[in-house]
Amino acid sequence: MTVFEVWVPEKTVKLRIDGTDRDMERGDDGWWRLDVPDAGPGTDYSYVLTEHDSPLPDPRSKWQPDGVHGPSRVYDHAAYPWSDGAWTGRQLPGSVLYELHVGTFTPQGTFDAAVERLDHLVELGIDMVELLPVNSFNGEYNWGYDGVCWFAPHEAYGGPDGLKRFVDACHQRGLGVVLDVVYNHFGPSGAYAPMFAPYLSSAGANPWGDSVNLDGPESEEVRRYIIDSVLSWLRDYHVDALRLDAVHALVDHNAVHLLEQMAVEVDSLSVHVGRPLALIAESDLNDPKLITPRAATGYGLDAQWADDVHHALHTLLTGERQGYYGDFGSLECLETVLTSAFFHAGTWSSFRRRNHGRPVDRTRVPGHRFVAYLQNHDQIGNRAIGDRLSATLSPGLLKIGATLLLTSPFTPMLFMGEEWAASNPWQFFTSHPEPELAEAVQTGRRREFASHGWAETEVPDPQDPATFQRSKLDWSELGKPGHAEILDLYKRLITLRREHTDLTDPRLDKxxxxxxxxxxxxxxxxxxxxxxxxxxxxxxxxxxxxxxxxxxxxxxxxxxxxxxxxxxxxxxxxxxx
Structure with missing residues (x-):
């Protein structure tokens, strides 16, 4: 028997199974429910709103086998035969992270194909694998930040069972799994949840879409929706940590911020499952409050990305100074970030034309709370042609960058292929089926980079399948001259970091x-x-x-x-x- 439940506070809704609409019962809490004895796992279903005759997928769907516009399918998490019963988790402190995009990590672009390359990561010395978002989005391939189903893994990657097989395989090899999740906006196509209830805020929008309703009327259920998604990835998929995308775009004026509420419930789940669980924020605020313990009036997150470390290294190695790189590039700047994580810490930002950030207390905040990197999906993919450092830097400077990163006091993260100086770019790609949306993405991308001095002809078409194909890793490079030498250095650096406790000492004041x-x-x-x-x-x-x-x-x-x-x-x- 399956209990179907959906939150629709201001409309009437029916359940559709096998082409038949069934009445549901409304509770005082705005939730509609119906027990269906013969609807077991594998049953397709959808909801029909009174003001919308077309069937819509479940906002809390666990499985969308026919894409984000198709019906939802009943999925039983308890039925998966996990083999990681001996897994006790992986602590973020002391770990080396590896960021990858499932669709471009292998030629096949699936969870199962990625499993076949995990031994490479083990030999490299990686501790935790960080996946770019894998929840369902419209189209076949995408970076993942256009997701609209916040509980359902993308079917083209392998769906729910595929993600579980990947996590299971990682744990069997001693690898933790970090999942990138996006809760600051819904993607532009297939976002049906706001048709059911006030998931979006009337207060405004962020650069990627309408803001999510975190503090307006009916916002308690919206917050519950997000936190239940968080808990599901960690509990039902055995994921070890979440990277929270652009938390500065989470507009919340409640006394208890969503991030603090999230941290409290994740800590509770960690006790329940008996393994460490971590929350890592991406934030543009340069505010240590995110990683300050709750007892000290912080949000209590475990770590945050440290863009200033990237900017300091990138500008020093490349000489680039355009856009937000303008204040970076000096050896003094590098000294500041290596000892304090933030360069802008209540100081003037010429890019923002205002003071920005707050200082880090070097005696109390450990360096492992900052995830640092030479390259990541944003800092490569958001360049006009998606060029990696290996496209412009000499082998000597590449090695210097790797050495400074992997001997720093921070939690280092590599971007897939960085370890062998992969020669392929990693570009911005989409596969929107809607012609209007595809054209808007193409035009917007070219205008964005034209303002930075790039000719339109130099900016790849995100909708061109060749842009996606160019971004796939070429695994044949590993043993080739030049690439093998860089790979050997990364292995030696990670081994050295692990062998010498001085190199993993997180005390910034030391x-x-x-x-x-x-x-x-x-x-x-x-x-x-x-x-x-x-x-x-x-x-x-x-x-x-x-x-x-x-x-x-x-x-x-x-x-x-x-x-x-x-x-x-x-x-x-x-x-x-």
Whole structure:
């Protein structure tokens, strides 16, 4: 027997099964319910609103086998034969993350195909795999941020069972799973939930669509909708952590913010399932309140992305200064982010034309609460042609960037293919079936980059299937000259990070950085990291007596009394007495 339930506070609704409409009973809480004894798992169903004759999918659908416009299908979470009973979870502190997009990680673009590449991640030394959003969206392929069904995995990837097989396989290999989720807006096509109830706010919109109703009339059920989705991914799919997209776009004026409420309920679930669960925010606010414990009046999230670390590294390595990169690029800036995470911390932002951010308390906030990266889906895919660092940087500078990231006090994250300097771009792609929406995306993308000086002919058409195909990883590159060398360095760096506790010490106030003419040195306990960014050799002061070289990105490093001779574009990690 299946109990069908749907929240429709101001309209009448019927359940449709096998072409027959069935009356439902309305409760005082605005929920309509009906028990159907013969509707077991696999039964297709939809709802019909009085003001809309066409059948609509369930806003809480667990399975959309025919896409976001089709009927929902009854799915029984308890029926899946999990084999990860011995899995005790993975702590975020000390972990190395790996971000991937299911559709472009392999030629097949499915959960099952991704499983076949997990051993590569284990050999690399990855601890947690972070998936870009996988809940249902319209079309076959997409970045995932246009999702409209917040409980149902995308069918083209493998649907609910496919995601469970992927998580199960990760856990069997000792890999945790982080899932990227989007609760700040619904996608532009197939968002039927707002037709049932006031899921959207009348207060305004964000850059991606209408804001979600978190604090207006009837908002309690909307908040419950989001938190139930959060709990479902963690409980029903055994996911270990969630990355919350653009939380600065969650407009909530309640005394208890949605993020705090979310953290409380996830902590409770963690106790129930007996394994650590984490929430990681993406935020444009540079506000440590997100990761401040609730006992200290924070929201109590476990970590947040640290864009300022990326910007500091990217601009220093590439020399780019356009747009929001304008304030970054100096060695002083790099020193600030390596010791404090935020560059803008109550300081002037020329891009925003105002002061931005708040300082991090380096004595109380551990570095592992900041997820740092050289590259990610946004910082590659939102470039006009989706070019990776490997398209412009020399091998020497690529190695320096990897060394600084993986010896930093933060939780490092790699973007798929970064570890072997993948040569393919990762571009913005969509597959909207609606001609009007497709044209709007094409036009908007070209206008956006024209304002940054890119010619329209240089911006790939997001709707062109070739744009999607170009973004797929070429796994044949792993053993090729140049690529294999970078891969070996990433493996050695991750191993070194794990072997030396000084390199995973999260105390920001224990990080010391100094710099000179195109060189920088970072001290992490007895481990010193020195990088020569110049195109000529340099002798760099270590302010300590090195005893041995732990890792060098190139041969030719020479240790002296309290200094080291570095070849051009070289980084070294040394151990000091």
């Amino acid at each position: 990080v010391e950085v100094w710099h000179g003419d195109q060189y920088v040195v970072m001290r992490r306990g007895r481990c010193l990291v020195a990088a020569n960014l110049a195109a000529v050799p340099q002798t760099v002061s270590l302010k300590a007596v090195p005893s041995k070289v732990l890792l060098a990105t190139e041969p030719g490093v020479v240790l002296q009394r309290d200094r080291v001779e570095l070849p051009a574009e070289t980084a070294v990690v040394v151990y000091a007495r």
